[in-house]
Amino acid sequence: MSKKEKDTSKPTVQEQFMKEYVIATADKTLEQGPYVDGFSSRTLLGALFVAVVMMPSAVYLGLVAGQALGGAAEWVTIILFTEIARRSFTQLKRQEVYVLFYVASSVAAVTLMHLALSGGPIALTIWNQYLLQSPQTVGIADQIPDWVVPGADSPAILERNLAHPDWWWSQSRGFLSPILLISFGYIFGRLAWFGLGYILFRITSDRERLPFPLAPIAAQGATALSEATDRDETARAGKRSWRWEVFSIGATLGIVFGAVYVMVPVTTGLFMTKPLMILPIPFIDFTRNVESFMPASLISISFDAVGFMAGMILPFKLVLGIVTSVLLTSVIGNPILHRLGVFEHWSPGNGLLVNQLILSFDFWMSVTIGMALAVAVIGVRFVAANVISTLRADKEALRRAREEEEAARNMGPDEPPYRRPSRERGDFPLWAAGGLFLLAMLGFTYVSHRLVPGFPVWIFLVFAFLWTPVHSYISARLFGLTGQGLIMPYLRETAFIASGYKGVDIWFVPTIPLLDVGPSAQRFRELELTRTRFTSIIKAELIMLPIVFSTSFLFWWFFWKMNQIPSDQFPFVARTWPVAARQAYLIFTANVTEDSLLLQALKPSIIAGACVFGLCLYGVLALFKMPVVFFYGMVGGIGQPLHIALPMLLGACASRYYFSKKFPEQQWYRSVPVLAAGFSCGMGLAGMVAAALALIAQCTRALPF
Numbered sequence: 001m002s003k004k005e006k007d008t009s010k011p012t013v014q015e016q017f018m019k020e021y022v023i024a025t026a027d028k029t030l031e032q033g034p035y036v037d038g039f040s041s042r043t044l045l046g047a048l049f050v051a052v053v054m055m056p057s058a059v060y061l062g063l064v065a066g067q068a069l070g071g072a073a074e075w076v077t078i079i080l081f082t083e084i085a086r087r088s089f090t091q092l093k094r095q096e097v098y099v100l101f102y103v104a105s106s107v108a109a110v111t112l113m114h115l116a117l118s119g120g121p122i123a124l125t126i127w128n129q130y131l132l133q134s135p136q137t138v139g140i141a142d143q144i145p146d147w148v149v150p151g152a153d154s155p156a157i158l159e160r161n162l163a164h165p166d167w168w169w170s171q172s173r174g175f176l177s178p179i180l181l182i183s184f185g186y187i188f189g190r191l192a193w194f195g196l197g198y199i200l201f202r203i204t205s206d207r208e209r210l211p212f213p214l215a216p217i218a219a220q221g222a223t224a225l226s227e228a229t230d231r232d233e234t235a236r237a238g239k240r241s242w243r244w245e246v247f248s249i250g251a252t253l254g255i256v257f258g259a260v261y262v263m264v265p266v267t268t269g270l271f272m273t274k275p276l277m278i279l280p281i282p283f284i285d286f287t288r289n290v291e292s293f294m295p296a297s298l299i300s301i302s303f304d305a306v307g308f309m310a311g312m313i314l315p316f317k318l319v320l321g322i323v324t325s326v327l328l329t330s331v332i333g334n335p336i337l338h339r340l341g342v343f344e345h346w347s348p349g350n351g352l353l354v355n356q357l358i359l360s361f362d363f364w365m366s367v368t369i370g371m372a373l374a375v376a377v378i379g380v381r382f383v384a385a386n387v388i389s390t391l392r393a394d395k396e397a398l399r400r401a402r403e404e405e406e407a408a409r410n411m412g413p414d415e416p417p418y419r420r421p422s423r424e425r426g427d428f429p430l431w432a433a434g435g436l437f438l439l440a441m442l443g444f445t446y447v448s449h450r451l452v453p454g455f456p457v458w459i460f461l462v463f464a465f466l467w468t469p470v471h472s473y474i475s476a477r478l479f480g481l482t483g484q485g486l487i488m489p490y491l492r493e494t495a496f497i498a499s500g501y502k503g504v505d506i507w508f509v510p511t512i513p514l515l516d517v518g519p520s521a522q523r524f525r526e527l528e529l530t531r532t533r534f535t536s537i538i539k540a541e542l543i544m545l546p547i548v549f550s551t552s553f554l555f556w557w558f559f560w561k562m563n564q565i566p567s568d569q570f571p572f573v574a575r576t577w578p579v580a581a582r583q584a585y586l587i588f589t590a591n592v593t594e595d596s597l598l599l600q601a602l603k604p605s606i607i608a609g610a611c612v613f614g615l616c617l618y619g620v621l622a623l624f625k626m627p628v629v630f631f632y633g634m635v636g637g638i639g640q641p642l643h644i645a646l647p648m649l650l651g652a653c654a655s656r657y658y659f660s661k662k663f664p665e666q667q668w669y670r671s672v673p674v675l676a677a678g679f680s681c682g683m684g685l686a687g688m689v690a691a692a693l694a695l696i697a698q699c700t701r702a703l704p705f
Contacts, residue, residue, distance in 0.1 A: 036531060057684060060694065122182065122552040128178065129157060133152065195439075201520070250679040265281065295348065296338040298359075300641050302646070322633040343358070361600075377615065443511075447511045448512060452503065459495055476517070493590065
C-alpha cells in the first residue's frame with residue numbers, strides 16, 4: 001500500500017474516538033475560565049437531601065420492584081437546587097452543579113447490583129442476615145463467623161435490631177465486627193479510589209493525552225444545567241428550554257407507570273395479606289408452559305418500562321447483539337443443547353430462576369467466563385498496541401503536536417496550562433496520592449489477614465500491590481480510549497480455590513484488596529472539563545462519609561425492624577433472593593469439599609473453547625465491518641432470559657422506526673436521554689410516595705389508638 005493510499009484509508013479506532021472526542025468537546029464552555037471550588041453550603045444541603053429523602057426511596061424501590069432510582073436522585077436534586085437558585089436571583093456555578101451530581105450519584109448508588117440493594121454500605125448486613133437464616137444456606141450457617149453477622153440465637157437477629165451490640169462488637173475479633181468492618185472497607189476503598197485514581201489520571205490524561213470520549217457528557221450536562229439558572233432574556237420572558245419540556249413529559253410518564261407498577265402493590269400490601277400487582281413483578285414466567293416442546297428454554301415477559309427506556313437510549317446495534325445472543329442461547333440453543341445431553345441436571349417442573357441457575361452451572365457459566373476472557377484478551381491487545389505505538393512515536397513530532405495543541409487551547413495569560421498539573425487545578429504531589437493508595441492497601445491486607453490468618457497472605461499482597469494497579473491501569477486506559485473498562489470474571493473465586501484454603505470465612509471478608517480503580521481516571525477528567533478544583537471532591541468525600549453511614553444505618557434499621565427481609569411485603573426480593581442464596585451457597589462451598597458443584601461447573605475445555613470462539617467471532621465481525629458494540633452486546637446477552645431482551649428490543653425499534661421518523665432524527669436522539677432521565681425521576685418520585693405511605697402505616701400500627 002502506498003503512503004497516499006494509507007493516508008486516505010479508514011481511520012484507526014483510536015483516531016475515530018479522538019475525532020468523536022473533539023466533536024464532543026467543541027462546546028466553548030468546556031475547559032474555559034479559571035478553576036473554581038465546587039463545594040459549598042448548597043452541596044452540603046444536596047447531600048443531606050439525597051440521604052434523607054432519596055435513600056429510603058431507593059431502599060424500598062429495590063426491595064419491592066428490584067429497581068434503582070437511577071438518574072432520579074441526581075436529576076431531582078439538581079433541578080430542585082436549580083429552581084431555588086432561579087427564584088433566589090442567583091446562579092449555580094457549573095462546578096457546584098457537577099459536585100452536586102457527584103454527591104447525589106454517590107449517595108444513591110446501588111450497593112449490591114445483582115440483588116438490587118441500594119441504601120448505602122449497611123445494606124450488606126441485611127443480605128448477610130438472610131444468608132444466615134436462609135434454607136438454601138443451612139449447610140454453612142454455623143460456619144459463618146460472628147464478624148460477618150451475629151449468631152442465629154442472638155437478640156440482634158431474633159429481634160431484627162441493627163442497633164444491638166452484637167453488630168458492633170464480635171466475640172471472636174472484638175472491634176472487627178460486622179458494621180465496623182463494612183465501615184473500614186468503605187473508607188479504605190475511597191482512599192484507594194482517590195490515590196490510585198489520581199495517579200492513573202496523571203498518566204492517561206496528562207501524559208498520554210487519551211481522549212476519554214464519555215467524560216464530556218457529564219461535563220456538558222453540568223454546564224447546561226448551570227446555564228439554566230442564568231436569567232437571560234428567554235428566562236425573563238417565562239419560557240422554558242426544550243430540555244425542561246422533554247424532562248417534564250418523561251417525569252409524568254414515569255409517575256403514571258410508577259403508580260401502577262410500584263404504588264399499587266405497596267399500598268394494597270398495607271391492608272391485604274398479599275399485595276395486589278396489576279403488572280407482575282418482576283416478570284411472567286412461561287418456562288413450565290413451553291417445556292414440553294422447548295425444554296430448558298427461558299421464556300418470560302417483563303412489563304418493566306425501564307428496559308424499554310434503556311432500549312431507546314442504547315446503540316441500536318448493541319441491542320441487536322443482546323437480542324441475537326438471547327435468542328441463540330436461551331430460546332433456540334437451550335432446547336438443542338438439552339437434546340444433546342449438555343444439561344445433565346435439568347428436570348421439568350422448575351421455574352425460570354431455578355432453571356437459569358441450573359443451566360448456568362451446567363454450561364453457560366463456563367461459556368460466559370470464556371467469552372469474558374476473550375473480551376479481556378481483546379482489551380489487553382488493544383491497550384498493548386496503543387502503548388507500543390506511543391513508545392515508537394517520534395518524540396519530536398509529539399512535542400510539536402503538544403505545543404500546537406496548547407497554542408490552540410490558549411485562552412489567555414491568566415488561564416492555567418491545558419492538561420497539566422497546576423495549583424489552580426487543585427493538583428497535589430504524586431507521593432501523597434501514592435501514600436493514600438499504600439495506606440489503603442496496607443489497611444485492606446492487615447484487616448483481611450487478621451480475619452483469616454490461615455489464608456496465604458501473599459495472595460492478599462499480590463492482589464493489593466500487583467494485580468490492582470496493573471488491572472486498574474489497563475482499565476483506565478480502556479476508559480480513556482473507548483469509555484469502557486476491563487472485567488476479569490471469577491478471578492477472586494479462582495484464587496480462593498487454588499490457594500488450598502479450606503474454610504467458608506474467606507468468602508465473607510469485606511476487605512479483600514482486589515479493586516478496579518480505572519473508572520476514577522475518567523472522573524478526574526470530568527472535573528478538569530468542568531474546571532472544578534480537585535480539592536472539591538476531597539471536601540465532598542469527607543462530608544459524605546458521616547452522612548452516608550448514619551442515614552444508611554438509620555433506614556436499614558427501620559426497614560428491617562418493620563418487616564422481615566425478604567417477605568411478601570417485598571415481592572422482588574421474596575422471589576429472587578432464594579435463588580441468589582442457592583448460587584452463593586454453591587460458591588461458598590467450592591473450597592470446602594473436593595467435589596463441589598462450582599468446581600464441577602467450571603469446565604476448562606468449554607472455557608477455552610468459548611474463549612477461542614469469542615476471538616474468532618470478533619475477527620469475523622471485524623472482517624465484515626460489523627460494529628464492535630454488536631459483539632459486546634452478544635457477549636452480554638449469553639444465557640439471559642427472554643424478558644431481559646424483549647423490552648429493550650421494543651424500545652430500540654420504537655425509537656429507530658417510529659419516533660426518529662416522527663421527529664427530526666437529530667432532535668429525537670438528543671431528547672431521548674433527557675426523556676429517560678425524566679422517566680427515571682418520575683419512577684423515583686412514585687417510589688418515594690410509596691415508601692412514605694408504607695413508613696407512615698408501619699409507624700401508626702404501633703400506636704395505642
